[in-house]
Amino acid sequence: RGSINLLPFSAIRRNMMRDNTFSKKVFIKTVSDNLKNKYRKTIDDATQQELYQAVSEAVKDVIMDEWIATQRVMDKDDPKVVYYMSMEFLMGRALGNNLINLSAYKEVKEALNEIGVDINAIEDQEPDPALGNGGLGRLAACFMDSLATLGYPAYGCGIRYRYGMFKQQISDGFQIEVPDNWLKDGYPFELRRPEYCYEVKFGGYVQESTDENGELHFEQKDYQSVLAVPYDMPIVGYDNNVVNSLMIWDAEPKNGFSLESFDQGDYDKAVEQENLARNLVEVLYPNDNHVKGKELRLKQQYFFVSASIQRALARFKKHHSDLKDLPNKAVFQMNDTHPTVAVAELMRILVDEEHLSWDDAWDITTRCVAYTNHTIMAEALEKWPIEIFQRLLPRVYQIVDEINRRFVMQINERYPGNEDKVRKMAILYDGQVKMANMAIVAGYSVNGVAKLHTEILKNQELHDFYEMFPEKFNNKTNGITQRRFLAHANPLLADWATKKVGAGWITDLTMLSKLKAYADSPVAQQEFAEIKRANKVRLAKYIKEHNGIDVNPDSIFDVQVKRLHEYKRQLMNILHVMYLYNKIKENPSMDFYPRTFIFGAKAAAGYRNAKKTIKLINSVADVINNDASIDGKLKVVFIEDYKVSNAEIIFAAADVSEQISTASKEASGTGNMKFMLNGALTIGTMDGANVEMFDEVGADNMFIFGMSSDEVISHENRHDYNPVDVYNNDAELRKVVNQLVDGTYSPNDHELFRELYNSLLNPQQGQVADRYFILADFRSYANAQQKINDYYKNKSAWRKSALLNIAHVGKFSSDRTIQEYVDDIWHLDRITVNMAGV
């Protein structure tokens, strides 16, 4: 069984489980066999990359056994499965996480140590599979981890982009996007599954015909097609032998490209098909909370959705002949509107290929699909021009048209003569296909991602739908996996927590509430402080190596890491830094605890204000970090290429977590939870999940400021906010805003930051001045920051608050979130996988 070089590690694993001893010798032998067979090398002459590959192969072998066993159970028991459909899976590195979840990390680390190999250096060889933009993609990855850990049968369905999120370089303070060829050395944790490939068709026209029984048939003709080929990645559950699959689809040309076999017309078509396949999965669109209606993007969506549904139905049919049973065996969770063409594709297959009646197909579909909304930002709502949609997906469009026709009848029945309702709720309107509307009409569940967000959906953005279908709406507050963001990211704190309260927190984060008992203990506070300091030293080293900047680990590490977006208000943060700098310059002896402001953020490639904000942060950093007169009290660092792997280092080292979005705009946020888990104190608005963090941890342990979502929304509705008034009435703030255009931070080009200045005070055509209420919230933000300054000096109080943050983080595990999805939406049963006798 298995190839010879890979066999021993399975033996180690089984051995380890039997008598808890881990044979380092056998492990090293496995790695060196892998090096020999893969590269003709020995441990001594292998490169770090080769070592990474050899170690990963050894780990994969253990995973394979469990993966096979899990799939066997799924085949035998035929449980209901969730298909989590998402354009993005921001997985982060797999090796370390897999070792954590196999509960083999420490043993492997020690074994490698004995041959002089540093496991961190090996882990650093792995590219971050960055098949996602930010929160939405990372949430999908956390969900996969929790599903496997809780033992729920699940497939992630997505796209195997050749190029995921770009690598960010900073040159002269500006962001440069560099393609990230993450597959160039081969990715050890993926498995090509050509036996599960499917055809996906685009374009052409629909031919109608009537058969001998008088039944209408619809056939897509003269189309182009590609072959969707899945790659499966193992998703290892924590210490439970469960390994689920992430299936990400690659596109290949359908016919091998061959010159002879085509006449002229076919030749062109063959070239087109070849190009289609090549372009389709080439790159992830690097936009977060913003869509641009590009045709290729719709192609990507239909491509992976169609392939995933085909594979799901093929799995179903292995056990069942009656499609009416589908809702008992499969649920498709649509991660935002991106995969919502699934509604029409499932209908198409049921009606055209399975020959069900419309009503039966609709009944099945509407019991199989559910929709999660992740934003209220209008620019993130997907609306496809009918022209594009119809040309690309002619048959699917007909189906959308019919869904719409029937739904509009329903609206008219309920609200006779109310054209306004039709205008707002119809799926097809104004020449557009409104994907969210289709998802809500077809989905049996519509959920928001934090309490506040769901309330805003119900009462504002989706109010009309809520009125019509109140039973569909529900909330699922986001969560994060503690396996990656504590066990792996912060081993010192993880071990300490385990010593204090046991290891139960790894699969039940609420166990950390037992830490409350230690919050007042001087010893525990001191231990925590030492761990935090060690993590700050680790981050300082990273910053020195990657940015060349020296930071002081005894300063307050104040961190804002997340995508760069105006609503997230990195601009407010840096304006406040400029404000502090002014104050320190004016009064060098003022009471000020040394602070390091750390930023990390990628801006969408075409997002001008976001990119200028990055330049501003770097320009401010240049001035402040090089001003000897302030005695190193203030430092600003922009960490290049923020991504999951360095995020783990950053969260562990943070003292202050910046969660400062304009209230109502951040649907949930998940970074906020990762900071809390690692004992940072939050400065934040009452937005997204901050609200629930506040409920858990209390006013004494969090710094809340700014307008409420109700205030923001009412200003938006009344159009009565004027930032110029704020500017006129606050001299210190006025000075800071003026510094955007007086050359303080851009001596060679005073106009460099004019756009940012204008975004606050001089709206250009079609814009709203200070759309995100930065000036409105500035003073209360500065006051909250002042409180942080004062509070930090009280070491014991600060540490107590940090410990209480950790102790109250339990709710924010994605294990809790997933259990709620299972209970309220998916209704899955757990599987158990027994490895005894394998």
Ligand code: GPV
């Ligand atoms: I829509 N989100 C994202 O990362 N990208 C998107 O395109 C959209 C939403 C985020 C929200 O902004 C966060 O508030 C939220 O925590 C996250 O999705 C996960 O729900």
